[in-house]
Amino acid sequence: MNQNRIRSFSSFSIFLVIPLSGIILLLIIIPWKDSERLLQSYLYSAPSWRPSSTSSNAATSSSSSHQPSIFHSSPSLPVEEMKRRSEYYKHAPVADAKLQKAKGVLARARALIREAVMNPNHTSKLHDPDYVPHGDIYRNAYAFHRSYLLMESHFKIFVYKEGEPPIFHNGVCKDIYSMEGFFINFMELDTRFRTQEPSEAHVYFLPFSVVMILEHLFDPIIRDKAVLQRVLVDYIHVISHKYPYWNRSLGTDHFMLSCHDWGPRATWYVPQLYFNSIRVLCNANTSEHFNPRKDASFPEINLRTGEIPDLTISSNFKTERPILAFFAGGPHGRIRPALFHHWKEKDESLLVYETLPEGLSYSEMMRKSKFCLCPSGHEVASPRIPEAIYADCVPVLISEHYVLPFSDVLDWDSFSVRISVKDIPDLKKILTGIREKEYVRMQANVRQVKRHFAVNNPPKRFDVFSMIIHSVWLRRLNLRIGVI
Numbered sequence: 412m413n414q415n416r417i418r419s420f421s422s423f424s425i426f427l428v429i430p431l432s433g434i435i436l437l438l439i440i441i442p443w444k445d446s447e448r449l450l451q452s453y454l455y456s457a458p459s460w461r462p463s464s465t466s467s468n469a470a471t472s473s474s475s476s477h478q479p480s481i482f483h484s485s486p487s488l489p490v491e492e493m494k495r496r497s498e499y500y501k502h503a504p505v506a507d508a509k510l511q512k513a514k515g516v517l518a519r520a521r522a523l524i525r526e527a528v529m530n531p532n533h534t535s536k537l538h539d540p541d542y543v544p545h546g547d548i549y550r551n552a553y554a555f556h557r558s559y560l561l562m563e564s565h566f567k568i569f570v571y572k573e574g575e576p577p578i579f580h581n582g583v584c585k586d587i588y589s590m591e592g593f594f595i596n597f598m599e600l601d602t603r604f605r606t607q608e609p610s611e612a613h614v615y616f617l618p619f620s621v622v623m624i625l626e627h628l629f630d631p632i633i634r635d636k637a638v639l640q641r642v643l644v645d646y647i648h649v650i651s652h653k654y655p656y657w658n659r660s661l662g663t664d665h666f667m668l669s670c671h672d673w674g675p676r677a678t679w680y681v682p683q684l685y686f687n688s689i690r691v692l693c694n695a696n697t698s699e700h701f702n703p704r705k706d707a708s709f710p711e712i713n714l715r716t717g718e719i720p721d722l723t724i725s726s727n728f729k730t731e732r733p734i735l736a737f738f739a740g741g742p743h744g745r746i747r748p749a750l751f752h753h754w755k756e757k758d759e760s761l762l763v764y765e766t767l768p769e770g771l772s773y774s775e776m777m778r779k780s781k782f783c784l785c786p787s788g789h790e791v792a793s794p795r796i797p798e799a800i801y802a803d804c805v806p807v808l809i810s811e812h813y814v815l816p817f818s819d820v821l822d823w824d825s826f827s828v829r830i831s832v833k834d835i836p837d838l839k840k841i842l843t844g845i846r847e848k849e850y851v852r853m854q855a856n857v858r859q860v861k862r863h864f865a866v867n868n869p870p871k872r873f874d875v876f877s878m879i880i881h882s883v884w885l886r887r888l889n890l891r892i893g894v895i
């Protein structure tokens with residue numbers, strides 16, 4: 412009897428002493444810092460819960476790390492205690508299994524794509540009912556196709572439900588920023604990639620629209636850009652407190668999308684969003700920290716009326732193109748003034764206008780030109796690039812620090828001409844120097860690449876919407892398929 416009591420007391424005391432010592436330790440340390448944050452992040456960093464790494468992701472930022480290393484390396488916390496505490500987090504084991512499963516899928520896909528990258532001359536074509544990527548518009552057609560098919564069968568995206576329209580889950584589908592609206596709206600309706608179960612997702616979409624924030628909350632007179640800060644800081648706060656996903660990857664498996672000039676700036680206010688998350692941006696300017704390793708460039712497509720262009724009719728592809736090159740547009744930015752200085756209304760076959768003369772149609776001019784000039788304006792991206800492609804006109808890219816859309820998959824040199832700003836005076840010489848045979852090849856490639864810039868409602872396989880999902884997929888895998 413007595414002995415039993417002593418034994419149960421001693422075992423009881425072990426169970427009491429170990430947790431107590433932990434609690435006392437916490438009490439000593441907590442007053443130094445924001446207690447709730449520290450306790451929470453400690454629970455998250457308990458070994459059975461913390462994902463093994465963020466290293467499988469494109470980028471990690473040590474400066475913005477919230478890992479409470481002070482606990483991590485503390486020798487005074489016994490293993491038993493660590494285990495016990497991790498059980499506070501009741502659903503951790505389940506979530507952990509799902510996380511491991513999701514990671515397993517990614518690891519296997521990564522291995523398969525790598526293998527394809529190593530065998531660019533692979534001849535056995537993958538079956539596809541719609542389209543088999545081929546030819547020199549791709550850096551590696553076979554690896555792209557394999558990657559695309561793996562994405563279709565495995566990739567899962569969770570869209571946070573938090574946030575109300577019009578600022579969230581909604582966007583404008585007209586004008587220069589239409590791609591932002593289209594993407595957000597498509598994502599809301601998507602059934603191919605979207606999952607309702609966050610624990611099985613590979614990436615998490617933050618469904619805010621920079622265009623809508625500015626349209627609804629920005630005062631054009633006061634011009635206080637802090638609205639972006641308020642909305643985004645608050646949103647990340649909400650989702651990182653409500654769900655475990657942001658904290659466990661420090662944002663690396665989250666993505667946002669914006670076509671607004673201020674898209675990159677909007678993400679600046681949350682360092683983890685800026686430095687860790689995948690940012691899909693039209694304004695893909697490497698001088699403004701666009702990082703092609705983790706960020707994806709998105710084509711700016713100007714749907715003036717919101718109508719989606721029917722690309723199947725545009726093809727008077729073989730018709731005469733009497734004009735060597737064409738441009739019409741305002742003198743925005745630094746590059747266009749240089750273009751105007753040398754070429755504005757100075758040549759009869761290289762037509763450069765600030766305002767299009769009465770009676771000429773912009774799209775008709777593009778269809779009559781061999782080359783369409785696409786200089787950067789206020790921002791690096793130019794809606795003229797997809798417009799040229801739609802018109803079977805070979806784009807002439809004149810920009811600096813611009814990462815071209817889908818350039819991890821597409822070989823832009825096979826269907827466009829790149830001119831550096833200092834070569835603008837020689838523009839005509841360079842374009843007339845391109846042999847007819849070479850031009851025909853490039854134009855055929857423009858025609859082939861069109862499907863990747865096509866906007867469809869609802870989206871179709873290999874179109875612009877699917878390509879952007881594929882860009883996110885590659886960033887999540889941290890893979891490049893063009894370079895061996």
Ligand SMILES: *[C@@H]1O[C@H](CO)[C@@H](O)[C@H](O)[C@H]1NC(C)=O
Binds near residue numbers: 529532
């Ligand atoms: C693939 O084929 C091209 C042209 O046929 C050749 O130059 C290249 O070396 C080949 N690459 C590999 C990895 O076999």
Ligand SMILES: *[C@@H]1O[C@H](CO)[C@@H](O)[C@H](O)[C@H]1NC(C)=O
Binds near residue numbers: 451477651653658
């Ligand atoms: C994520 O981390 C923040 C700050 O480190 C913390 O306040 C928050 O509670 C954590 N989120 C969750 C779901 O525990």
Ligand SMILES: *[C@@H]1O[C@H](CO)[C@@H](O)[C@H](O)[C@H]1NC(C)=O
Binds near residue numbers: 697699788789812
């Ligand atoms: C790209 O960013 C740099 C640095 O902010 C800026 O000076 C430049 O004008 C930008 N380019 C364009 C075309 O906007």
